Amino acid sequence: MTHYSEEQIAALIKEDRVHRDVYTDPAIFDLEMERIWGRAWIYVGHESQVRQPGDYFSTSIARQPVVMTRHKDGEVYVLFNRCAHKGAQVVGDGCGRAQQLRCCYHGYVFDTDGTLLHIPMAEGYAGSDFKKGSPDSNMRRVPRVDSYHGLVFANLAAEGPDLQTWLSGAKASIDNLVERSPEGKIEIAGGCFRYVHDSNWKMFVENLNDAMHPMVVHQSSSGTAKRVFDDQFKEGDKVPFELEMLAPFTNDYAFFEKMGLTAWDYGHSVTGGKMSIHSAYSPIPGYIDSLNAAYGEEKVNEIMAVNRHNTVVYPSFTLKGAITSIRIVKPISVNKTVIESWVFRQVGAPEELFQRSITYCNLINSQANLVGPDDWEAYHRLQHGLQTKDSNEWVSMHRYLDQDEIGKDEKTATGTSDMVFRHQYQTWKSYMLNQGGTSL
Amino acid sequence: MTHYSEEQIAALIKEDRVHRDVYTDPAIFDLEMERIWGRAWIYVGHESQVRQPGDYFSTSIARQPVVMTRHKDGEVYVLFNRCAHKGAQVVGDGCGRAQQLRCCYHGYVFDTDGTLLHIPMAEGYAGSDFKKGSPDSNMRRVPRVDSYHGLVFANLAAEGPDLQTWLSGAKASIDNLVERSPEGKIEIAGGCFRYVHDSNWKMFVENLNDAMHPMVVHQSSSGTAKRVFDDQFKEGDKVPFELEMLAPFTNDYAFFEKMGLTAWDYGHSVTGGKMSIHSAYSPIPGYIDSLNAAYGEEKVNEIMAVNRHNTVVYPSFTLKGAITSIRIVKPISVNKTVIESWVFRQVGAPEELFQRSITYCNLINSQANLVGPDDWEAYHRLQHGLQTKDSNEWVSMHRYLDQDEIGKDEKTATGTSDMVFRHQYQTWKSYMLNQGGTSL
Amino acid sequence: MTHYSEEQIAALIKEDRVHRDVYTDPAIFDLEMERIWGRAWIYVGHESQVRQPGDYFSTSIARQPVVMTRHKDGEVYVLFNRCAHKGAQVVGDGCGRAQQLRCCYHGYVFDTDGTLLHIPMAEGYAGSDFKKGSPDSNMRRVPRVDSYHGLVFANLAAEGPDLQTWLSGAKASIDNLVERSPEGKIEIAGGCFRYVHDSNWKMFVENLNDAMHPMVVHQSSSGTAKRVFDDQFKEGDKVPFELEMLAPFTNDYAFFEKMGLTAWDYGHSVTGGKMSIHSAYSPIPGYIDSLNAAYGEEKVNEIMAVNRHNTVVYPSFTLKGAITSIRIVKPISVNKTVIESWVFRQVGAPEELFQRSITYCNLINSQANLVGPDDWEAYHRLQHGLQTKDSNEWVSMHRYLDQDEIGKDEKTATGTSDMVFRHQYQTWKSYMLNQGGTSL
Amino acid sequence: MSAVAEDQNKGTQPELKELEQFLYHEARLLDEQRWAEWNELFTKDGEYWVPASPEQADAQNHVSLIYETELLRAVRIKRFKHPNAFSLQPKPRSVHLISNVMLDDYDEHSCVLSSRFIMLQYRREELDTFGGSYTHHLQRVGGDYKIRKKRVDLINCDAPLGSILLYL
């Protein structure tokens, strides 16, 4: 495996393009796990997945098994899912409830905050370093854990910016997500998809703010949906949700241009703001009323005026506010990535809103549906096309170069600009050179 | 692949714990193949598998294909299964009988001791180094081969201790195995299992002397067997073999403590001695009589008084004397290992003894049964739990530290001590640092 | 991955043998892709696969996706199958016809010669380096492309000998192939086989000039065919094609000896010349007449007197003139290789000639037939036998050492000599040491 | 052993052999990519459903791999022919094997069939194996049957999965 010097890493990123190796070299991938995924705040789950003391949800951070628990002190903990004894994964995959965590190999028992509770035949440890109270005899906690509106993030690095500082401009997307609940509460519901991609994790992440691709990649699904609509419906017919959702993917370029792009420190970004492909859905009966009752009309108008399409909280978390759904990035290897799709229920809103989100995820994110597989195919072709090492070695990010508007702590650009990609790789370079992930 | 300096290797092993990398790093695995598996005596097979001249049995040593043969001189040979011509595997996998070994590619013919016998169109080699008599024109023999009571071991290193010296205290386990035959003879019979594990080879090896795990891991099988017994049988009923075998796995800790542990040079060890989970089986009608007839009662009492549970002949061979069965370790990669289970017939003993061993293997070692899969699961969780590289990096071996009794050429400890693990890793370190594998 | 110094590479090749690592070490394989496959002319396809402007055929060179196209200028181009934008594979696998090549991700459009034709929202690139006319905005062409009698070869290196110089003595095999068409024209027809081998690419390449193997490897198929013939047919019966084809594989050694071997610069070679296992087929009614009409009898006798068995155009292309079929080498990894078999139609000859070639390929090259799988098995056993790293490390190439006849620009030897293998590895060494691939 | 006993007020028991042939015919239309004909096997309100969890209760409150009524089947089938459906280029193929067909329930107008299946999907050198259970709710229409509901329970419906490009 090649070793990369700082110079070599820096040379992979140019202002207007990046080198193919960032997508194809296993050595780069391993460095990313250490320097990006090992230092950024990584999304773990939502507190609603562990409501009661003893609830646990096991997942992974940068390929390391962890478990999120609700402890009797009411706090949420994220523990490395690894027994302090000989290292066995303590919680079998999945979620559930247990008053204590008992390892399957020798029955050592830990509290839901990781504290060692019981060792069979403890006398065997008399006088040794393995004993209650010694941190190495507990299930270790991930160095830093924090949550924002119930979204739990963890950080493998003990030092670094706190969660809210790090979220910077992306916070507003989460605020808006939660405000769309009359009770200001969201909860995970309705299961999830886990979509296996045979491509590098960054291809998915970049795609979310790629306004140039929908009218090409999704022409066969969205375009067809429009045609079916024209065939089967006439002026004034109520449009089925499904077609309302599929149609806008092939809006014209001007539409996507107008959506606009915004980026913040640590690589976060958003498409849309004032409008998005989700703006034009027909109203859900009673939804606005329930919001008005809660916030008053003026505030509600503000809330609903925010139309952020895809928010990327770099590198692991992506959000669709209007759809109240998220997609989580799980890198497996340099050319394998699992994308998880989850749906939130807006507590207090009509069930129909939640059910619309379910339908949206079926249509767009399912492995068996009409939209996702065409994105999958695009990533697949990127990964394979980039095997041509004797061809052009560079991936272009030239669109609207030098036309970014630099604000106090954000950058903005027109919808089809490559600004966000350039920004992501400046961030990437900062992380990879141990410079902290800021670039503004 | 990381290169390991001697300092780095030494740093992986501490008196009371070892570093996770010994189980997870492919570079360590490759070094193990070279320095441990390339220098220790590795079990190949039993002479009863090649009774007649021409019989062969093909297997592998440290991932290298070899073939054990019986030559017309009556000797057993272990040859690299590799043609001297262009290198084709000469013997297709499996066993059988052949007067000569003929390569499938160009028909070069070798004797069952590896000697080149016939080259088609031999004139083509006139004046070249490839010719009869030249050692490089034969199928090469594994540098050293020796057997003890018919158990054939081979050594990839030309230099080093002879087999019996190296077996040290483990010899007694083999002696006792063979003495349990009225004729002092054992033979392989009844086929074998080959169980694929997705974990490092050392996890299996350590497990065999791990007296802390059965009552936890095997509670669902052994515990259930006991319950079924209580439901279906009453005081004084003849207990079916199957339940007699399953029940003791969940004996109490005191029982396992009492079994005790003993370790010898080169990493070998045993659980039990005076008693084991196999001690309490009901007698096989006629068996003891047949032994008495052969050895006289006093000697037989001695023989049967030996109750060694699991003997580990580090790293490749493990033995259950009372069950007359062995399990062989075949490392495939850092996280893949195949375990072969074989059964011996005690020649001259009632067939019922052999059939009980068959039943035992079905119940305990089969991939489809109730005991093995729970051990498999424990190793799997170890391998996955140890992926948490940012958690505690150490695997604990603290039990009864500093309480080993050091004898002249053996160490002993109470049954639940980690003594054997600590001893194995001192041996591991010695081998890996090219210091010969002794540590007493 | 080991780094290889020039000394280490040179040490792998001896005059009379080569080291096992050339077949088993992934690091060597990667170097081969760069220094041999990256510098030799590699077969891409035949012009008849892209007859009309817009026709394309996508394939790979040294694991890099490329596409062969026919441009409106009538020329054949070989492009890296990689979009100039973000690198997606532009042409999905397979062949077809398209007036332009449109990338599936963002719809950038390229001409069939690779030139960028259209960018959606091109204004986004104003003032950037990404624009029409800039070479990095086109689909790059493989540095050098040339064809000989319609056989298209490409070269990843910009510098080096031109195709015809490089083909040297192998040209005559291609000439003879084409002359066997009354119109001097061949065309690809009848589909192809893609046979996956779990062995190194050189095992297949060497096998083609290995006259020592057929009577051993193919005894069970060819030998059986002969026996069936003896059972079912009598003196003078018309022999079915199928048996005519299968029988000669087990001709005696003298026959293969007589065939002879010839080798040229850059590693090319041929078995046969005056006679081959294909010489004795019964005539195809009307075929010779059609040739006579085209060339006159004398010339035709010359043409048909040439009986080249297997021609190897090192490393990627192998030819059977009499059967008008080729086998193409596609290395995948150090122990995985795909062999493609294609058939040519001799334009103007009776269809029966073509159909005989189809039948031959079915019988010999199909993955499901009687001949290929036994070769496959031999390569498999080589790859596995060579895992015995602690046995003899050398692969023998001693046959008829020092008895090669060195001509002006060719070497010749008796049919069962290892001359061709020795010659291939001198070439291999020259390429791997950056010395150009010549060795005469 | 037939799962349901003959029963007066349920009408005469349908011929299992006929029902099997119906399922084979349906599978064949899918393998031969005769989607329009396949779609016609459904009733006007017919549903095609591939849950994303075992024992999933409904398609409204939990995500599904596919949940299609007539409208969405029309979109998908139209898309199959679209020149720019890139995930269908090169074209995927399927083979459906159906076994263990059992008649779980029936009345005069309808019946419920359970079966097991394996579907092989092939595209661009990748061969994928999908397997699970079918539950067909059929309606008698004249002498023939229509699909009121087809439920496909993939054994690994909640596992990480790649693209499923064709109807299961």
Next chain:
Amino acid sequence: MSAVAEDQNKGTQPELKELEQFLYHEARLLDEQRWAEWNELFTKDGEYWVPASPEQADAQNHVSLIYETELLRAVRIKRFKHPNAFSLQPKPRSVHLISNVMLDDYDEHSCVLSSRFIMLQYRREELDTFGGSYTHHLQRVGGDYKIRKKRVDLINCDAPLGSILLYL
């Protein structure tokens, strides 16, 4: 082509369709993890046997992947419900496909069926495919059948195998 010809002194030939349904029902009980009901399909002396070698002669003198009479089935089935059966957490699932059912022999009281099967086992993101032949020795009990012996010949019974967690 039916494997055995009608024959007076063998009694009337059993209905293949019925026997198929019996096998499907058995498979379904396994897939639905209704093990107690499944176990009741066996006669008191019923055997379940998965040999470890092709053409294995008996279960006494050669190891078997599984050889279970009533006692061991009781242990296994009880264990399936045990809270600490870690290799069953998360819970494995199965799908059994049965095909090529042939009646090899029969008399008034019993019959022998041969069939082919594929069993898909899924657990924790791993999907395993097992395949081979079944031989069912059935006994007529009243109007119904019981399993006297079920023999499962895995095509790769002697290969290196991972864990088999459910009945094949």
Next chain:
Amino acid sequence: MSAVAEDQNKGTQPELKELEQFLYHEARLLDEQRWAEWNELFTKDGEYWVPASPEQADAQNHVSLIYETELLRAVRIKRFKHPNAFSLQPKPRSVHLISNVMLDDYDEHSCVLSSRFIMLQYRREELDTFGGSYTHHLQRVGGDYKIRKKRVDLINCDAPLGSILLYL
């Protein structure tokens, strides 16, 4: 739903159950490696064909994975027993599952069957899965059937493939 309707001038429709048994019997002879008996199921001019492309028109102008008339079957079957057929050492095994059997056409003298199959091939620790469609052209001979033509369409017949050692 049966693919072909009863029809006077076609003679009486053959019993599907019987035809299924014929296919199962054929598969069984292959799995049990009783090749001579299997070969006898073919008519004198019987063909066994595995095309190398989907919808391949003929075996003369396009390569085929296997195209065998009586002569080549005789060679292959004789070879199966040859002591030096190295690709058959160790011996490969197979399991054929046949499902979805449909009667596509028939007349007094012959019929055409379509079905789906999976064939598992095992050898030396490798388990391969092959799947696709069968088309059997059968001829009535006395009370029995003979195979005039067996066409095997592998779903991935044009993919890169390893060795196929046994009849599909």
